[in-house]
Amino acid sequence: xxxxxxxxxxxxxxxxxxxxxxxxxxxxxxxxxxxxxxxxxxxxxxxxxxxxxxxxxxxxxxxxxxxxxxxxxxxxxxxxxxxxxxxxxxxxxxxxxxxxxxxxxxxxxxxxxxxxxxxxxxxxxxxxxxxxxxxxxxxxxxxxxxxxxxxxxxxxxxxxxxxxxxxxxxxx
Amino acid sequence: xxxxxxxxxxxxxxxxxxxxxxxxxxxxxxxxxxxxxxxxxxxxxxxxxxxxxxxxxxxxxxxxxxxxxxxxxxxxxxxxxxxxxxxxxxxxxxxxxxxxxxxxxxxxxxxxxxxxxxxxxxxxxxxxxxxxxxxxxxxxxxxxxxxxxxxxxxxxxxxxxxxxxxxxxxxxxxxxxxxxxxxxxxxxxxxxxxxxxxxxxxxxxxxxxxxxxxxxxxxxxxxxxxxxxxxxxxxxxxxxxxxxxxxxxxxxxxxxxxxxxxxxxxxxxxxxxxxxxxxxxxxxxxxxxxxxxxxxxxxxxxxxxxxxxxxxxxxxxxxxxxxxxxxxxxxxxxxxxxxxxxxxxxxxxxxxxxxxxxxxxxxxxxxxxxxxxxxxxxxxxxxxxxxxxxxxxxxxxxxxxxxxxxxxxxxxx
Numbered sequence: 030x031x032x033x034x035x036x037x038x039x040x041x042x043x044x045x046x047x048x049x050x051x052x053x054x055x056x057x058x059x060x061x062x063x064x065x066x067x068x069x070x071x072x073x074x075x076x077x078x079x080x081x082x083x084x085x086x087x088x089x090x091x092x093x094x095x096x097x098x099x100x101x102x103x104x105x106x107x108x109x110x111x112x113x114x115x116x117x118x119x120x121x122x123x124x125x126x127x128x129x130x131x132x133x134x135x136x137x138x139x140x141x142x143x144x145x146x147x148x149x150x151x152x153x154x155x156x157x158x159x160x161x162x163x164x165x166x167x168x169x170x171x172x173x174x175x176x177x178x179x180x181x182x183x184x185x186x187x188x189x190x191x192x193x194x195x196x197x198x199x200x201x
Numbered sequence: 202x203x204x205x206x207x208x209x210x211x212x213x214x215x216x217x218x219x220x221x222x223x224x225x226x227x228x229x230x231x232x233x234x235x236x237x238x239x240x241x242x243x244x245x246x247x248x249x250x251x252x253x254x255x256x257x258x259x260x261x262x263x264x265x266x267x268x269x270x271x272x273x274x275x276x277x278x279x280x281x282x283x284x285x286x287x288x289x290x291x292x293x294x295x296x297x298x299x300x301x302x303x304x305x306x307x308x309x310x311x312x313x314x315x316x317x318x319x320x321x322x323x324x325x326x327x328x329x330x331x332x333x334x335x336x337x338x339x340x341x342x343x344x345x346x347x348x349x350x351x352x353x354x355x356x357x358x359x360x361x362x363x364x365x366x367x368x369x370x371x372x373x374x375x376x377x378x379x380x381x382x383x384x385x386x387x388x389x390x391x392x393x394x395x396x397x398x399x400x401x402x403x404x405x406x407x408x409x410x411x412x413x414x415x416x417x418x419x420x421x422x423x424x425x426x427x428x429x430x431x432x433x434x435x436x437x438x439x440x441x442x443x444x445x446x447x448x449x450x451x452x453x454x455x456x457x458x459x460x461x462x463x464x465x466x467x468x469x470x471x472x473x474x475x476x477x478x479x480x481x482x483x484x485x486x487x488x489x490x491x492x493x494x495x496x497x498x499x500x501x502x503x504x505x506x507x508x509x510x511x512x513x514x515x516x517x518x519x520x521x522x523x524x525x526x527x528x529x530x531x532x533x534x535x536x537x538x539x540x541x542x543x544x545x546x547x548x549x550x551x552x553x554x555x556x557x558x559x560x561x562x563x564x565x566x567x568x569x570x571x572x573x574x575x576x577x578x579x580x581x582x583x584x585x586x587x588x589x590x591x592x593x594x595x596x597x598x599x600x601x602x603x604x605x606x607x608x609x610x611x612x613x614x
Contacts, residue, residue, distance in 0.1 A: 056302060056547045085429055088548070088559055090574040107548060107561070107576075111429070111443070114450045118548070139432025142584045150266075165259035165613060174267060181271050 032113040034059040037081060044074055051120075060118040068104075068121045069131045075108060075117075076136055083108040083117065086133065089143040091151035093125075095177045101125040102153055106133070123153065132158040150175035224252050227595075231260050235599045237334060238609030242586075242598075249594050254587050258580070262613040269573040273538025274300050274374065274514075277573070282368035284577060285611040288327035288554035289369045290319045290359065295551035298453055299560040300374045302547045304514060311499050311506045312376040313455035314492045318389065319362065319371065320454070320551075321485040321492070325396070326355045327554030328436070328478040328485075329403075331606040335475055336407060338603045339416045344406045351396050354388065361385035375515045376508025386493075393490055400482055407475070414472060421589045421601030422470035431588075432581040435556030437605060440477045441469030447552040454551075458495070459488050471597075471604040478606075513540055538568040555579050555606040579605070580612045 037059055041049050049071070051062040063071045075083040088107040095101060100122035109116050121130055132155040133140035144155045145164040152173035155161055163170060172179065229235070229242040236242070241257040265280045272280075281292040294316050301308065308316075329352060333345035356366040361384050363371040372378065407413050423433070428441040438445055444463045448456040464480035466473030499506070508515050512531055521528035534540055544566040550559035556578025565571040582605065589605075590598040 055545050058548060060546075086432060087550075087557070088561060088574070088576040090561060092563065092572045105561070105574075107559070111445055111450075116548070137432065138427075138430045138584065139581050142580065146580075165262040174264070181267060 032080070032110060032115045034115075034117075037115070037117065040078070040081060041071070041074075045071065058116055058118055060120070062120045062122065065121045065123050065130050068106075068119070069133065069136075071119065072106070072108070072133060072136055081110065082112055083110045083115075085109040085111050086137040086139050086143075087116065089133070089140055089147065091147040091153055091175070093151060093176045097122075099124050102128050102151055104130055104147060104153060128153045129156050130154070131156050132161075134158055149173070152176070223247065229598075231257070235338065235602070237603060238607060238612075240583075240607070240609055240612065244595070244598075246595060249596075251590050251593055251595060251598055254590055254598075256583065256586060258583070258609075258612050260613065261609055265614045266573055266575065269570055271569050273540075273568050274542070274570075275535065276538070277570075278372075279368065279370050281575075282370055283610050284575060284614065285327070285554055285558070285579075285608045286367060287330055287608060288323040289367065290323040290371045291327075291551060291553050292558060293369060293371050294320055294454070295549065295553065295558050296560060297372055297374050298551065299547060299549040299562055300514070302549050303542060303545060303562060303564060304374065304511075305543075306375050306509055306511050306514065308375060308454075308509045309506050310455060311496060311503065312508060314458075314495045315377060315381060315507065316372070316454050317456065317459070317492045318489050318496070319359070321489045322355050322358060322389075322392070324485050324552075324554055325482050326352050327606070328482050329400075331555075331603070332407075332475055332478050333403070334603045335417070335471065335600060336413070338600050339413055341406065341410070341413065344403050347399055347403050347406075351392065351399055354392050354396075358385055358388045358392065361388060373508060373515055375511045378516075380505060380507040389489070389493060393486065393493065397483075397486060400479075400486075404479055408479070416597070417471035417475060417600060417604070419468070420471050420593060420597040421474075421604065422468050423585060423589060424469065427585070427588070428469055431585040433556070433585070434578050434582070435553065436477045436481060437469070437474055437556065437582055439463060440466035440473035442467050447550050447557050451550070453549070459491050461488050471600050474604045541566055541568065542570075550576065553578060555608065555611075556582065575614055577611045577614060579607050580614070583607055583612060 034054060038052060048067055049061050049063060053060045075081050087109045090105050092103040092105060093101060102123045102125055104121045106119040107116060123130055130153055132144055142164060144158055147153050148155060148161055149163045149166050150173055224245045224247045227244045227246050229244055231239050231241040239260040243255045245252045269277050269280060278293050278296055281296045282289040284292050329348040333348050336344040359369050360366050361382055363369050423441055425441045425443050428438050442465050444465050446463045449463060461484045464477050466477050516535055517528035517531050522532045542564045544564055546563045548559060548561045550557045558578060559576030561574040562570050563572040589601055
């Protein structure tokens with residue numbers, strides 16, 4: 030029997046009840062939200078279950094929603110069942126003042142650097158991560174640049190000497 | 202993998218006050234010629250054997266994901282060029298396919314086949330450079346020169362289609378910027394005729410070469426289970442024996458219309474990775490040939506179709522822009538990013554040169570994506586390098602690095 034989104038949904042609600050919220054299917058991919066203290070439990074269930082078998086972590090990334098009070102930061106997991114070729118998307122939301130989320134490194138080695146990257150850009154603190162430090166940015170950086178409060182440089186600013194780059198300055 | 206033997210050198214009496222450390226710390230990179238890209242490995246070596254290693258990446262981080270949050274869709278295509286620059290057309294098309302998925306654009310069959318031709322050509326370009334570099338790192342330079350000639354020909358084909366060679370910015374949402382010229386088709390035909398001869402020659406140089414086999418077999422190996430846990434995709438995963446290929450698992454761009462095999466290895470070592478890539482080049486050649494024949498079957502007006510009919514996203518012809526008001530309006534709106542995207546989130550992945558290249562796009566209906574995340578295959582599987590090289594010889598670690606097909610541009614985004 031092919032593994033359908035309805036079936037995964039049924040199994041998840043049967044196991045966890047109404048902890049699983051915001052179930053949607055954008056572009057055919059099952060998407061749901063779990064509370065942040067439940068992410069490992071749900072992931073472990075999806076991994077271990079002999080029918081669900083979501084044993085491949087495709088992608089892990091952060092998102093910042095500045096307008097959602099109390100749930101500003103999100104971690105998005107894309108998991109893949111390679112046997113039945115089904116993907117799903119799991120989201121965990123967190124308060125920006127307390128961005129602690131359990132790490133997935135105990136289940137997936139691939140989560141290691143991806144969580145470091147998410148920490149690097151969004152400041153999500155992965156509890157239990159073996160080596161949580163910046164990966165793409167310099168170690169001395171003291172802010173999390175992908176958060177929405179840090180806009181990109183204003184392209185019309187004139188106070189900067191951009192002459193060497195062919196913009197502004199005496200080059201016209 | 203052999204055990205590391207810690208021998209206490211009893212015959213050496215260390216001078217007073219010296220530390221008892223028996224290993225040497227060695228920096229491989231960030232600008233070492235053997236790393237083929239800017240990344241650093243801090244190795245702890247005991248003689249020639251690597252005891253442990255730590256990787257540092259991010260030297261060429263260019264904040265693509267942040268920049269993408271201000272740019273309209275078309276302006277993001279050049280950013281994708283600079284991820285895996287050995288096969289930029291695959292990145293471009295992966296991005297356009299993601300946009301098409303979000304915008305609900307469907308493409309005509311001829312466009313799909315033309316895209317398949319370009320994507321498979323760039324897969325060959327990607328694999329041939331990776332495999333020949335494995336050869337260079339193991340001491341055989343001539344294979345590199347044999348195949349490089351054909352990368353040049355592939356780049357000429359790209360040039361004929363889109364005007365540029367390395368960072369191609371090829372195609373548009375819905376198709377191509379122009380129809381393929383006769384010269385492009387002639388060059389593809391020439392490539393199909395000549396490349397198999399060279400590839401055969403290349404294989405003769407390496408496949409059963411005693412020195413090459415001794416150098417690559419049994420080094421840098423990984424089991425299928427560990428490879429999956431580490432998030433391996435593409436040829437590296439298939440070399441470990443898992444037949445996962447995005448082209449077959451979730452076909453895009455009409456890949457279901459083509460007959461091809463997925464070559465797999467068994468031990469996941471450097472030799473298997475090399476062999477899998479070689480076999481994939483043969484498969485790609487066969488796909489290009491099939492696609493070429495399918496494209497030739499379109500006759501009359503069908504043969505002029507090179508884009509979907511989506512005026513909201515596809516730039517109008519230049520001569521129309523100068524003469525027709527509607528075309529001018531659309532041109533302006535598309536260029537300035539005045540087209541609001543539908544709200545939603547999509548994940549789309551393509552089989553890139555070195556694994557599953559994914560695009561996760563969240564749109565809040567504005568002119569630019571709210572969030573765009575690139576799933577960069579080599580960023581994910583490079584984590585395994587520490588495990589792959591533990592206890593290996595330093596010279597084998599260099600081959601392992603090149604056979605993983607690490608592209609610094611993709612790793613650092």
